[in-house]
Amino acid sequence: xxxxxxxxxxxxxxxxxxxxxxxxxxxxxxxxxxxxxxxxxxxxxxxxxxxxxxxxxxxxxxxxxxx
Numbered sequence: 001x002x003x004x005x006x007x008x009x010x011x012x013x014x015x016x017x018x019x020x021x022x023x024x025x026x027x028x029x030x031x032x033x034x035x036x037x038x039x040x041x042x043x044x045x046x047x048x049x050x051x052x053x054x055x056x057x058x059x060x061x062x063x064x065x066x067x
Contacts, residue, residue: 004031005031005032006028006031006032006033007032007033008032008034009032009033009034010033010034010035010036011028011033011034011035011036012035012036012037012038013025013028013035013036013037013038014038014064015038015039016035016037016038016039016061017037017039017040017041017044017045017048017061018039021037025037025059029057029058029059033058034058034059035058035059035060036060036062037059037060037061037062038061038062038063038064039061039062039063039064040063040064040065041063042063045061045062045063048061049061
């Protein structure tokens, strides 16, 4: 059986607020990763950062939109 351990690893996941990116971020977080996450909706990013801080999670969301 393969065991993955991402404790003390910082990982960037783009498109992490929905779909496949969110699932990848959730899985990496459950394996102990410190996450840098991006999305395009500023209001959603602000809300997710509040939730992350309140829950003492190692997740930081950034709004990134290259239009």
